[in-house]
Structure formats: C-alpha cells, structure tokens
Amino acid sequence: MSKKKGEKKLKLGKKKESGSLSAVDLGPVITQTARSLRTALSRSLAESGLYAGQDGVIQMLAEEDGMTPGQLAVRLGVKAPTMTRTIGRMEAQGFLERRADGADGRLTKVHLTEAGRQSVEQIGRSVSQCGALAAQGLSDKEVRTLLKLLKAVDQNLHSAQEEG
Amino acid sequence: MSKKKGEKKLKLGKKKESGSLSAVDLGPVITQTARSLRTALSRSLAESGLYAGQDGVIQMLAEEDGMTPGQLAVRLGVKAPTMTRTIGRMEAQGFLERRADGADGRLTKVHLTEAGRQSVEQIGRSVSQCGALAAQGLSDKEVRTLLKLLKAVDQNLHSAQEEG
DNA sequence: TTCTCGCCCTTTTTCTTGCTCATCGCTCCA
DNA sequence: TGGAGCGATGAGCAAGAAAAAGGGCGAGAA
Numbered sequence: 001m002s003k004k005k006g007e008k009k010l011k012l013g014k015k016k017e018s019g020s021l022s023a024v025d026l027g028p029v030i031t032q033t034a035r036s037l038r039t040a041l042s043r044s045l046a047e048s049g050l051y052a053g054q055d056g057v058i059q060m061l062a063e064e065d066g067m068t069p070g071q072l073a074v075r076l077g078v079k080a081p082t083m084t085r086t087i088g089r090m091e092a093q094g095f096l097e098r099r100a101d102g103a104d105g106r107l108t109k110v111h112l113t114e115a116g117r118q119s120v121e122q123i124g125r126s127v128s129q130c131g132a133l134a135a136q137g138l139s140d141k142e143v144r145t146l147l148k149l150l151k152a153v154d155q156n157l158h159s160a161q162e163e164g
Numbered sequence: 165m166s167k168k169k170g171e172k173k174l175k176l177g178k179k180k181e182s183g184s185l186s187a188v189d190l191g192p193v194i195t196q197t198a199r200s201l202r203t204a205l206s207r208s209l210a211e212s213g214l215y216a217g218q219d220g221v222i223q224m225l226a227e228e229d230g231m232t233p234g235q236l237a238v239r240l241g242v243k244a245p246t247m248t249r250t251i252g253r254m255e256a257q258g259f260l261e262r263r264a265d266g267a268d269g270r271l272t273k274v275h276l277t278e279a280g281r282q283s284v285e286q287i288g289r290s291v292s293q294c295g296a297l298a299a300q301g302l303s304d305k306e307v308r309t310l311l312k313l314l315k316a317v318d319q320n321l322h323s324a325q326e327e328g
Numbered sequence: 329t330t331c332t333c334g335c336c337c338t339t340t341t342t343c344t345t346g347c348t349c350a351t352c353g354c355t356c357c358a
Numbered sequence: 359t360g361g362a363g364c365g366a367t368g369a370g371c372a373a374g375a376a377a378a379a380g381g382g383c384g385a386g387a388a
Contacts (some may be wrong), residue, residue, distance in 0.1 A: 022299075022304065022307045022308050022311055023292065023295040023296050023298070023299040023307055024291060024292045024295045025295070025311060026295045026298050026299055026307065026310070026311065027201060027205060027291055027294055027295045027298065028220065028291075029311055029314045029315060029318070030194070030197060030198050030201055030298075030314060031198055031201065031202065032241045032318055033194060033198075033314045033315075033317055033318040033321070034194050034195055034197070034198030034199075035198075035241055035242070036241070036317075036318050036321035036322060037191055037194055037195065037317075037321055038195065039321075040321050040324065041191060056192065077196045077199060077200075078199075127188060127191060128187065128188045130191055131187040131188045131189070131190045131191050132187050133320055133321065133324050134187065134190050134191065134194075134317045134320055134321060135186075135187040135190055135317070135320075136320045137316065137320065138313065138316060138317075140186065142313060143186040143187060143190065144186055145309065145313065146190070146310065146313040146314070146317070147186055147189060147190065147193055149302065149306060149309065149310040149313075150193045150194060150197045150310070151193060151197075152301065152302060153197055153200075153201075153298045153299070153302075153310070154193070154196055154197040154200050156297055156298055156299075156300045156301065157197070157200035157201055157203075157204050157297065157298060158200060160204065160297050
C-alpha cells in the first residue's frame with residue numbers, strides 16, 4: 001500500500017508528507033465532534049427525561065412500532081446487547097414495553113407506550129434543533145457534502161471490519 | 165446574534181425547509197461514524213494494551229510531558245472527572261505516573277513512564293493507520309474539506325455550550 | 329501581621345451508553 | 359427427534375457526563 005506517498009506536490013517537504021498529514025487528524029476530529037454533539041444532545045434530551053442514545057429508539061418505533069431489539073440495533077448501528085439493555089431501561093422508565101411474539105417464541109416485539117408516543121414530538125424538536133445548531137453557518141451544500149463524506153468514511157470502516 | 169434566521173433564500177420552501185432538511189441527519193450520521201471509528205481504533209489499539217480514549221493521553225504527553233489532568237482534559241475535549249479516572253487506570257496499567265507539583269500543592273503533574281514512552285510509536289501507527297483506513301478512497305482535498313466542516317460543527321456546538 | 333473567605337484543581341460518586349464474550353431458549357431442518 | 363442457528367440476555371470492562379466533595383492557594387479585611 002501507499003505508493004503515492006510524497007509525490008503529491010513535492011513542495012520541499014516542508015511539513016511531513018502532505019498526503020497523510022490530514023488523515024491522521026481525521027480520527028481525533030471525528031471523535032471530538034461526536035463528543036460535543038453527544039453532550040449537546042444529551043442536555044437537550046434531558047428535558048424529555050431521557051439520555052443520548054435513547055432518542056433513536058423512540059424515533060424508530062414512532063416510524064414503525066413493534067420492531068424487535070435486533071432490528072432496532074441494526075438500524076441504529078448498535079450491538080444487540082447494548083440495545084437490550086437500553087430497551088430494558090426505557091421500559092422501566094415507562095417509554096415502551098416488550099411483548100412476546102405469538103408466532104415466533106424467540107422474538108420480542110418492542111412497542112411505544114402512551115408516554116413514549118407523547119414524547120416523540122419533543123424528541124424530534126431536540127434532535128432537529130441540535131442538528132440545526134451543528135449546521136449553523138454551513139450552507140445547504142456544505143451540509144450535504146459533509147453528510148456524504150461522513151457516510152463514505154463510515155462505509156470504509158465497516159467494510160474493513162468484516163474482513164478482519 | 166442571529167437575525168438571519170429564515171431569510172437565507174426563501175425558495176418557496178419546496179421540501180419542508182431546505183435548510184434543516186439535511187441538518188437533522190447530521191447528528192445520527194456523525195454519531196454513527198464516530199462509533200465505527202471507535203470500534204476500529206479500539207481493535208487496533210488493543211495490541212498496545214490500551215483502550216480507545218487512552219491513546220490521546222499518551223500522544224499528548226509524548227508531545228509535552230508533565231501536563232496536569234486539567235490541561236489534558238481541555239486539550240482532549242473531555243471533562244475533568246473523565247480524565248482523572250482514565251489517568252488512574254493508565255497509571256495502574258503502568259503507562260504513566262502522577263507526581264505532585266512542588267510549587268503548587270493543588271496541581272498534579274502527569275508523566276510518561278518508560279513503558280509509556282515505548283508505546284508512543286505503536287500508538288501513532290495505530291492512529292494513522294486507522295485514519296488512513298477511514299480516508300480510503302477520499303482525495304486529499306476531500307479529507308481537508310471534511311476536516312474543515314467537522315471543525316466548524318464542533319465550534320458551533322462549543323460556542324452554544326458556553327452560552328447555556 | 330494574621331485570619332478568613334473565595335476560587336481553582338483534583339478526585340469521588342453515580343448514572344448511562346457501548347463493546348466483547350458467554351449463555352439460554354426457541355425454531356427449523358435434516 | 360436431535361443438532362445447528364438465530365435471537366435475546368447476562369456479565370464484565372471502559373469512556374463520558376453531572377454533581378458534589380476535599381485541599382491548597384491567595385487576596386482582602388481586621
């Protein structure tokens with residue numbers, strides 16, 4: 001790998017290699033931004049009485065009630081055990097409830113409770129408000145570009161994970 | 165601040181509000197990408213015997229030994245309690261050690277041990293390798309754009325945090 | 329000069345998400 | 359009918375955050 005190491009511009013090799021220079025910063029910057037976002041969302045979500053990470057479950061269920069923990073995990077990009085525990089906590093909090101599937105005994109269906117359904121709107125507000133804040137000062141086009149690049153990165157990470 | 169709220173373009177509001185449309189997706193996508201990255205980095209870092217989140221401490225200390233927990237926390241974008249505990253764990257793992265500051269009794273200086281110093285190189289490899297993987301298929305320019313946009317988002321999030 | 333109060337830094341505590349490894353139960357197919 | 363698989367959980371480890379508790383330093387008041 002890596003033939004195009006320093007051949008990019010060859011500008012006197014002023015600062016290291018211009019090719020990898022930025023890539024190293026990618027990790028830290030993504031991590032940092034995600035942390036900031038999580039913290040911000042967390043505070044906004046606190047008004048609804050829930051934590052960052054739980055919002056997705058509510059929104060997913062609002063779109064399609066009765067999903068299984070496994071489905072939720074996949075769609076939210078989280079591992080199954082994490083989803084199980086989060087669901088358990090949210091059930092205790094009264095936002096949703098588990099019901100056994102009549103046809104297949106292995107499956108558990110997750111349903112929104114009345115309280116859960118009532119929180120949907122407020123959560124949507126928190127999320128979009130948070131998104132708007134994050135995107136402040138960026139043009140529509142820039143946001144789309146950011147989204148596209150981020151998805152590409154995520155894709156890279158995923159495909160590598162499978163190969164091991 | 166903020167008078168220029170909806171006066172941006174006013175283009176008939178074709179699809180909802182063209183401004184926020186993508187913005188809502190920003191949060192989930194960033195979160196998701198960060199999770200993937202964390203997982204990937206975690207595996208790579210495991211060879212060095214440490215966890216995702218600890219790498220930054222080593223690298224920071226490699227650059228400037230003897231920083232205080234507070235300084236490390238700020239530079240790594242983490243809250244002080246988190247840093248304290250991480251340092252404690254890393255001290256137990258043998259990567260670094262705490263020393264009291266002679267001049268100011270409130271301060272604690274964190275120093276890399278020999279083992280810590282020896283891990284610096286390998287960690288650097290893990291991080292840059294991970295960054296390279298993430299940036300796979302992206303042009304140099306795209307990476308720079310991504311970096312720029314991400315930093316802008318992070319900035320937005322931070323400035324809002326201060327205002328409360 | 330001495331004492332006290334306010335401030336800063338660190339650490340402790342408690343709660344959550346998230347991951348990996350391991351386990352238990354149910355299905356379905358050979 | 360017995361085993362392979364899939365789905366949901368359980369247990370253990372770590373990062374992060376918020377709230378609050380210790381300790382030391384320094385400045386201002388008496």
